[in-house]
Amino acid sequence: MAKGSDLRILLDDAARRAIDYRETASERHVAPSPDAVDDVEKFVEPLPEAGTDDREVLAMLDRLGSPATVAMTGPRYFGFVIGGSLPVTVATNWLSTAWDQNVGMHEVTPATSTLERVAMDWMIELFGLPANSAASFVTGATVANFTALAAARHRVFADIGWNVEADGLIGAPPVTIIVSEETHPTVFKSLGLLGFGRNRVVRAAVDSQGSIDAKRFPAIDGPTIICTQAGNVNTGAFDPVGDICDLAKPKGAWVHVDGAFGLWAAASPDRAHLCSGFATADSWATDAHKWLNVPYDSGVAFVRDAASLQSAMAIKADYLMTETAYRNPSDFTPELSRRARGVDVWAALKSLGRQGVAEMIDRCCSNARRFADGLSAAGYEVLNKVVLNQVLVSFGDDATNRRIIDHIQKDGTCWCGVTVWQQKTAMRISVCNWSTTEEDVDRSLDAILAIAARERQ
Ligand SMILES: Cc1ncc(COP(=O)(O)O)c(C=O)c1O
Structure with a gap:
């Protein structure tokens, strides 16, 4: 068990790995690769009789765990209603x-x-x-x-x-x-x-x-x-x-x-x-x-x-x-x-202040609006009045919607979920992350619209 200088090495190592993860979260595929998901099975092993070196425990977590995570903390994760943890809150x-x-x-x-x-x-x-x-x-x-x-x-x-x-x-x-x-x-x-x-x-x-x-x-x-x-x-x-x-x-x-x-x-x-x-x-x-x-x-x-x-x-x-x-x-x-x-x-709250919180909320809402406008302009039906950060879009019948959403999730540019709204299958877009920019929305829209156009043919 880590003590003294070992403790410093261990916690520095954890911080370095976490920083690497966060720095690359915005550019990686939002969904993990199938190989990475398969690899998490390597965690499944008999309860070890003897202990393992602490740094190896951490290294194993990073080696097998990090690639198998969904980049929920990144700026193009629009599933459920998911925030992205402000850097200061990770630190504190x-x-x-x-x-x-x-x-x-x-x-x-x-x-x-x-x-x-x-x-x-x-x-x-x-x-x-x-x-x-x-x-x-x-x-x-x-x-x-x-x-x-x-x-x-x-x-x-x-x-x-x-x-x-x-x-x-x-x-x-x-x-x-x-x-x-x-x-x-x-x-x-x-x-x-x-x-x-x-x-x-x-x-x-x-x-x-x-x-x-x-x-x-x-x-x-x-x-x-x-x-x-x-x-x-x-x-x-x-x-x-x-x-x-x-x-x-x-x-x-x-x-x-x-x-x-x-x-x-x-x-x-x-x-x-x-x-x-x-x-x-x-x-x-x-x-x-x-x-x-x-x-x-x-x-x-x-x-x-x-x-x-x-x-x-x-x-x-x-x-x-x-x-x-x-x-x-x-x-x-x-x-x-x-x-x-x-x-x-x-x-x-200390980091953002009253103004920073308001700006974060407004930014998410205007990015949701940008999504809705881009989807409507491309001829797709936005099913809700976009009053906040949620957008519901339909690309056609239920099977077409499910197929398109599946491809969007696999493509990895962004991640959006499926729902059923008033008996119609639809795609949900929830903009809740502090770091999502207009560029992220445009990049996601490009991917979504390309997939929708291809899959509707
Ligand atoms: C309106 C509403 N209530 C409750 C919940 C549950 O929240 P949690 O998963 O944090 O328990 C959600 C989750 O999205 C929600 O949207």
Whole structure:
């Protein structure tokens, strides 16, 4: 095991390899070669009886692992909704990993838990959320949705005199959950994990872009949790959260916003109108590993009523420092032990500043527009209103779309995914990476259009 000068050699070696990887990420094929993918099988071996030299472990990881990665961090990866980790966040992530802090309790991790508090306050300001909201630094929007909905579950049951944390859901009074036809599957998963059930929901109707139609919203009656969305994963469309809050608030219903990527629109003066009225909701989920471009894994839940979140999450034990005057991070998260996620968020916000975040969001949106214009000009059908960073395009019938997307992925100039939107197969383009330039878009468009023209013949 590396100690003293060996430690320096090992970590320098890791840094050199990582720098080489990042410096070449923008020029390599986005998808790995079939040979590289085959080679990862060489990792599969019996558990070694004896150890291996640390530098050889690292060299093996680089030799077999690096070529088999998809260049998600590069500027022409447009699959799913994927950020590219800003260089400063990779650097601060390395340092904080070296610190190896367990950010459960403030008193034993004062640096990292303070940085989380700062990151929390900055995001609350950036998104225009209520000043005393609490935040929970979790793995991603899935767990952020789960965490926020756990706080919602606490509040709606407490309001009807039921202690759900103590007594569970067996025999509990009914609670209505309203979702939409376009609610992200991770919200259904969260509802299942929370004991509400994935299917025991009322569905609100949506319009052609996948936004809830507030005029056709179901009647709200009794204890209710409403799940809305900022940024449809296919179209980028926003639910009219302000209008829904107007319906929900007089009835005492809890309104949650899944803003995995869309909440970041609030950070851009040009796009903040998409989030108008959002601050009247009760909880919000977002990802930092998507549009803030920090390393995985990093999601955040915000809850207006900090006490509800704390009631859902806090535990006590004699050996833990749970009685403290400070904000104890684990009072707000499902985990007790975890990594210092807030450091990466702090670093991104400190490096970019308010203006830099807005510029990054706007750049991605205008590059999405550039994609849509280029595809339309070539005669292909853009299926969505491009309000944000998502573009849906169809090249023809379902089989043609699938064939073209397959060829685009294999070509390696860029990477775009497949989806089905309103019964039609389509290609999704999601522009979420800080480093994507207009040249990257044009280069990708050239490749996409050449493949589409060839495959449609
Ligand atoms: C709207 C929405 N909610 C939730 C998620 C899940 O996010 P994560 O994979 O970070 O858990 C996504 C992922 O794209 C999303 O777009």
